[in-house]
Every structure is written in C-alpha cells, then in structure tokens.
Amino acid sequence: MxxxxxxxxxxxxxxxxxxxxxxxxxxxxxxxxxxxxxxxxxxxxxxxxxxxxxxxxxxxxxxxxxxxxxxxxxxxxxxxxxxxxxxxxxxxxxxxxxxxxxxxxxxxxxxxxxxxxxxxxxxxxxxxxxxxxxxxxxxxxxxxxxxxxxxxxxxxxxxxxxxxxxxxxxxxxxxxxxxTRLRAQENARLERGLLPNPLLAGSELKFAARYRPGRSRALLGGDFYDTVRTPDGTVHAMIGDVCGHGPDEAALGVELRIAWRALTLAGLCGDELLSTLQQVLEHERADEEIFATLCTVDISPDGDRAGMCLAGHPAPLLLRPGQAPGLLPQEGGGPALGLLPGARWPLHQVELGDVWSLMMYTDGLIEGRVGAGTRRLGQEGMIELIARQVKEGLAGEELLEAAVTEVRALNGGELTDDLAVLLLDRGAFAVPFDR
Known part of the structure; x- marks a missing residue:
C-alpha cells in the first residue's frame, strides 16, 4: 500500500x-x-x-x-x-x-x-x-x-x-x-470528432465549410453547423452561435447540433423544430442568460426554392450568375433561442433559381475590425468582399478560404470571436456529393 x-x-x-x-x-x-x-x-x-x-x-x-x-x-x-x-x-x-x-x-x-x-x-x-x-x-x-x-x-x-x-x-x-502534449492531442481528437460530417449522399449540391474557434489552441467553439439530406430529397442546412467562447459554450453548441440533426431526420422542421431546440437549450445551459442564434434552410428536392427560419441570426448570402450578391430577407424572423419562452419562428419561402450559391455564416465573419480603428466589416463589407472574390473566379472551398483569410487580414490578426461559414452550390461547378 x-x-x-x-x-x-x-x-x-x-x-x-x-x-x-x-x-x-x-x-x-x-x-x-x-x-x-x-x-x-x-x-x-x-x-x-x-x-x-x-x-x-x-x-x-x-x-x-x-x-x-x-x-x-x-x-x-x-x-x-x-x-x-x-x-x-x-x-x-x-x-x-x-x-x-x-x-x-x-x-x-x-x-x-x-x-x-x-x-x-x-x-x-x-x-x-x-x-x-x-x-x-x-x-x-x-x-x-x-x-x-x-x-x-x-x-x-x-x-x-x-x-x-x-x-x-x-x-x-x-x-x-x-x-500536457498527450492531453492536448486527446482534446484535439475529441474536438475533431465533434465537428460535423455532412450527410449529403445523393444530392447534386456541393458543400464547403470553414471553422475557426476564438479560443486559443482550441478546435471547437460556440459556433456550430450541419447539413443533412432526408429521404424525400430535401437538403437541410443549419448554422448557429451560442453566446460566449468557453468550453461550456462549445459543448452546448455540439448538443444543439446533434439535437438538430436528430430532430431533422425525425421529420421536424421550421417552428416545431426550433421550439424543441429551445427546450433542449433551456435544459442544458449552465446559466439562464445563455442563448443561441440560429439559421435553418430547407432546400427543396428540385433545388429551386427553400424554406428559411431565422432565430436572431444573420440572413444567408445568395449568389446567382449575372446578379449582385444579396442577403435573403431578414425581416420576420424570431428571437434567439433561450430569450423568450413560447416564442415562434415563422418559416419563409425564398426562390433560389437554377444556378446559385448560398453562404451561411456566423457573426464572427462580419464583426472583425477593418484597420486599426473600431469600424467593423459588417454585412455590407462582407458582401463587397465576396462579390470581388467571385469576380476573380473563386468558388467553393477556394472562395471560403480566401474570404476567411482576408477577414483576418483586415482585422490585423486572429479574430477573437468564433467563426463558422458554410457554402452550398448548385449549378455548373457543382458535383454530386457522395459522402
């Protein structure tokens, strides 16, 4: 002994x-x-x-x-x-x-x-x-x-x-x-395993994503996203942001993502799905002041239109050939999850067209500084940045990588907020997603 x-x-x-x-x-x-x-x-x-x-x-x-x-x-x-x-x-x-x-x-x-x-x-x-x-x-x-x-x-x-x-x-x-090295490696494996693996087998849409946590040396932050295709051919995409940047917020983001996937595969969508997610958040959060913003998009099997719900989250950016990039309608959304008991989140139908790219993002992409002052990039700055890069011929993974790199450069270094951005493409550059 x-x-x-x-x-x-x-x-x-x-x-x-x-x-x-x-x-x-x-x-x-x-x-x-x-x-x-x-x-x-x-x-x-x-x-x-x-x-x-x-x-x-x-x-x-x-x-x-x-x-x-x-x-x-x-x-x-x-x-x-x-x-x-x-x-x-x-x-x-x-x-x-x-x-x-x-x-x-x-x-x-x-x-x-x-x-x-x-x-x-x-x-x-x-x-x-x-x-x-x-x-x-x-x-x-x-x-x-x-x-x-x-x-x-x-x-x-x-x-x-x-x-x-x-x-x-x-x-x-x-x-x-x-x-310390072994602990860091184990944490990295754990966090990497918690990042989503999109379920898009059989879809003609092309998927790309970039993720950068705000915490130093972390792989996972409070931002979360996911994409799945249900048996009826509908592609469901989601992106969200838990307020805060610590490990508790990262864990809550993972719980909400997994709950969203399970509820989506079970057939829920729109207000019913978000109401259930709010219950999950209320039961799992460590503090009553914790909330999460969320954007969900349900793309029809033919790819021409989508239903969108906003819960206090920035609207996605739609890019179409021959048209200037523009945000989907922001009006009529509901509050962030966890703020108002009994809240509702209306489902809005939007037309996408035959060839398009839809970019969903968290506020980490638009709240970085521009230069040494206090001015933020904002949604208008993001639209100009993306429009310029699209004109340069960038698309898919290259477009997201260039966008994140430029946002960091404008900020003068690493961003302090978590950042997640995903891109769904349909059209000439899209290939079947077979994963």
Whole structure:
C-alpha cells in the first residue's frame, strides 16, 4: 500500500540564501554523515545545505516538508521496519501482511516506500561499494543517483545533491510537458470528432465549410453547423452561435447540433423544430442568460426554392450568375433561442433559381475590425468582399478560404470571436456529393 505523503509540492522553494535542504534517512545517528562531514556540508560553495536526520520512515514523514529538496536514503535501512507512517498504517500494514503471508519484501522496498512518500523530491541512494549492483538497480527504480558510503565526503555529497535536484526538476518538467502534449492531442481528437460530417449522399449540391474557434489552441467553439439530406430529397442546412467562447459554450453548441440533426431526420422542421431546440437549450445551459442564434434552410428536392427560419441570426448570402450578391430577407424572423419562452419562428419561402450559391455564416465573419480603428466589416463589407472574390473566379472551398483569410487580414490578426461559414452550390461547378 502507498505510504501517506504530507501535502507534497510540485517544486520545493529554495531557501532565500540559495541553499538546499537535505533529509537523511539512516538508522545510525553516528553514521556516514556525522562529525566533520556535517560542518563541511553546511558551508560548501558558500551556499548552505541544511541537514535533517530521520531514523525511519515515521520520522521522515514528520520531517518531510515542502522545503526539503533532496533525500539521502541508506539502502541498509531495514525494509521490515515497524515504525509506521501515520500511526500504524501504510508501511506497517504492508510489512505485517508480508510477515503473515511469509512473502519477503524486496530489498529495495524501503526505497520504493520513500519514492511514494516523496514523489516530488530528489532521492539519493547510499550504499556500500561492494553493493554496486543494488545501487544501479536503485537508479532504475527511481532514485536520481547513488553514492558509496566509503567514498563519501562533503564535496562529493554537495555536488551529488545539486545534480540530483536539477535532474529531478528536469525529469518533472519533461513529464509535465509530455502529459500536457498527450492531453492536448486527446482534446484535439475529441474536438475533431465533434465537428460535423455532412450527410449529403445523393444530392447534386456541393458543400464547403470553414471553422475557426476564438479560443486559443482550441478546435471547437460556440459556433456550430450541419447539413443533412432526408429521404424525400430535401437538403437541410443549419448554422448557429451560442453566446460566449468557453468550453461550456462549445459543448452546448455540439448538443444543439446533434439535437438538430436528430430532430431533422425525425421529420421536424421550421417552428416545431426550433421550439424543441429551445427546450433542449433551456435544459442544458449552465446559466439562464445563455442563448443561441440560429439559421435553418430547407432546400427543396428540385433545388429551386427553400424554406428559411431565422432565430436572431444573420440572413444567408445568395449568389446567382449575372446578379449582385444579396442577403435573403431578414425581416420576420424570431428571437434567439433561450430569450423568450413560447416564442415562434415563422418559416419563409425564398426562390433560389437554377444556378446559385448560398453562404451561411456566423457573426464572427462580419464583426472583425477593418484597420486599426473600431469600424467593423459588417454585412455590407462582407458582401463587397465576396462579390470581388467571385469576380476573380473563386468558388467553393477556394472562395471560403480566401474570404476567411482576408477577414483576418483586415482585422490585423486572429479574430477573437468564433467563426463558422458554410457554402452550398448548385449549378455548373457543382458535383454530386457522395459522402
């Protein structure tokens, strides 16, 4: 069983005089560190090494405070000690179990107990020169270094202590870096798996999307989108934005997207679907002030027209050959989800035509700055930007990539708000979506 540890710190604070604190664990008070060695250690290199001594692990546990940097353990210390840490638990129980079952403890068991007792302190193993093999094994078990008792003097010990402390700090830093990297990779895989995979098999529409979270080093923000094709041939597209930029908002956005997909595949649309989504939001949000804007578009099987619902969200941009890009009607929409109990969201029919591109976006695309001042790009600036890029021959993925890149450039760097934009194309450049 693990030895109880007295509130270990990640890193011990060095004394104000730049010295170090050494805890010596050996059962002979007149052992290797007695006499002149003590005096030499306390003033080596002009930086004192404070020494505490303990005869067993019980005493060591009492003396092991956050300002201890290194532990010198005599490997000759009996491993079957009866002086238990914490008043009869831990080491004593482990030893008593071994006696009862007649299973001898490992000869390095005391070292293992010390490593459990002091996971954040450097540990030096002290042994006889004739026992070099066990000393090397002690390092493999977890000690930073070993010293031979017969060759020990203040200079050697001073250097060994400082080397062990620095090596422990380096090992701890490397371990924390590895753990952080693994956590980041796991989070990236998790967030990447939560991004949508459009279900458009059998549709003639071409799909493209770009997504940029506002949170630093995140893959997922409070913006969300999705696109599915139901068995009747209708293509349903949605884009939304949960207020806020933290992980809670990102999680809520994922919940709303998944709920939208399930409800859409179950046959709901328009006001009925948004009313149900509002109930989901009200039950899942962490705060009653949290709300979400939403835009849904249901494109008819023939692709000529669509039904649109707006819940406090910017209207999509429609692009058609020979016509200036323009926004679909913004009037007549309903409030954002979560603002008004019992709200309604009317479904408006819009004509699309034979050849068209429909761009849906969140306000992260239009609220970036233009230059060093406070002026925002806005919907008019976005329309001009897209119109110019379309005239340059951009479409689909290239159009979205160029648009997002220019919006960031106008802002002078990364956008602080989440950004999502999707594009559905029907016409000469469209190809069947077979995913």
């Amino acid at each position: 693990p030895v109880p540890a007295p509130r270990p710190a990640e890193s011990s604070a060095a004394p104000s005089d730049g010295g170090l604190t050494l805890l010596v664990i050996e059962d002979d008070p007149g052992g290797a560190l007695s006499g002149p060695e003590m005096a030499e250690m306390t003033c080596a290199a002009g930086k004192p090494v404070r020494i505490r001594t303990a005869r067993n692990l019980t005493e060591a546990a009492r003396l092991l405070t956050d300002d201890v940097h290194c532990i010198l353990l005599d490997l000759a210390l009996p491993s079957m000690e009866t002086g238990a840490v914490g008043g009869g638990c831990g080491v004593a129980r482990e030893a008593s179990v071994a006696v009862a079952t007649r299973e001898p403890l490992d000869e390095l068991d005391t070292l293992r107990q010390v490593l459990r007792l002091a996971p954040h302190q450097a540990v030096l193993a002290l042994t006889a020169e004739a026992d070099a093999e066990r000393a090397a094994e002690a390092v493999r078990v977890g000690a930073q270094d070993y010293l031979f008792r017969d060759e020990l003097d203040g200079r050697v010990l001073n250097r060994a202590i400082r080397y062990a402390v620095e090596r422990k700090r380096a090992d701890s830093a490397q371990r924390q870096l590895t753990e």
